[in-house]
């Protein structure tokens with residue numbers, strides 16, 4: 118599939134037009150009430166944007182990660198909070214590459230039509246955190262099912278999704294030759310699971326991300342829901358993770374451009390000491406630096422997305438893209454706060470909400486330190502530090 122620049126421009130225009138109908142007050146209200154943007158997500162799905170990665174044969178648009186990245190960047194740029202719906206895109210990386218023909222035929226057409234939501238990705242655990250392979254949630258084969266016991270934390274949108282891709286151990290780590298072995302991925306049907314072995318506890322948090330604690334107590338999942346081969350779940354999830362890093366990076370680029378535009382507009386209008394504050398280099402220079410930083414990061418995001426679409430190895434590029442874009446959005450958010458002075462703290466200006474939202478990407482889905490250690494080890498050949 119080749120990248121069509123004109124199509125991308127057209128898609129971006131359409132996404133921007135759709136987002137414009139949901140102004141920033143819509144997102145502010147949801148933030149205040151911990152609400153979920155059901156109408157927005159439905160409209161994005163019906164328009165085909167959230168199903169962009171699903172092949173045309175299954176009713177989707179059959180586009181690549183580059184186009185998906187453009188869609189999420191536009192959503193962020195509009196002032197919206199793509200965290201409410203982005204998982205449908207990045208979970209696709211795992212499902213499309215590793216799903217069996219039966220699984221794809223069963224789920225994809227319904228997801229493409231918006232009849233099924235695949236918005237949840239369950240990896241993180243409370244006692245092991247970034248040390249993913251040490252996870253304790255176990256899935257033990259029991260006849261034609263797997264019996265799952267354990268706990269997950271921070272799993273987002275569970276209450277607003279029908280399906281979840283779950284990572285669990287099927288072989289204890291002590292019995293594996295390497296720590297990434299013995300993990301398996303499953304498609305969990307949340308409509309059947311919740312209340313039947315899976316309980317969900319919402320977490321009150323700094324941003325409106327609908328994250329929950331999950332408790333698995335003899336949850337039975339049909340063996341046919343295994344995604345990829347048993348014991349090879351780490352690879353399945355990794356394909357989703359590279360897509361996730363690239364898509365989150367694109368959201369950060371959208372956030373950075375949003376902050377830079379808001380701050381520049383404000384700096385042109387706000388008059389103090391008899392002139393616009395933007396006439397002062399103390400205000401101009403940080404904004405100019407943020408723009409340069411954002412445009413550089415955007416190039417790396419595009420490079421990683423192109424490699425992903427070509428089916429080439431892109432782990433290092435995807436991680437670099439996430440690191441650089443998250444730094445750019447955080448710097449732009451901080452600069453936008455400084456430019457707005459005291460008004461930055463007023464909810465009416467929306468900056469503080471986006472500032473909180475973009476802060477997440479220094480920590481999740483992978484923290485900055487973990488990316489730096491990955492790059493140091495992989496690209497610089499330095500010894501593993503943990």
Ligand SMILES: Cc1cc2nc3c(=O)[nH]c(=O)nc-3n(C[C@H](O)[C@H](O)[C@H](O)COP(=O)(O)OP(=O)(O)OC[C@H]3O[C@@H](n4cnc5c(N)ncnc54)[C@H](O)[C@@H]3O)c2cc1C
Pocket residue numbers: 237238239240241245246247248270271272273274322324326328477480481482483484485486487490502503
């Ligand atoms: C709002 C939100 C939504 C989320 N949604 C999901 C989701 O949908 N699905 C999901 O599976 N997870 C989700 N997460 C979890 C997220 O991926 C984790 O929080 C993240 O990976 C970090 O893990 P941790 O919180 O356990 O931090 P820890 O692993 O405890 O790390 C804490 C700090 O120590 C640092 N650190 C740890 N080890 C080292 C080391 N060796 N060297 C240097 N520094 C180190 C880390 O960089 C970090 O800064 C979400 C989290 C949040 C906050």
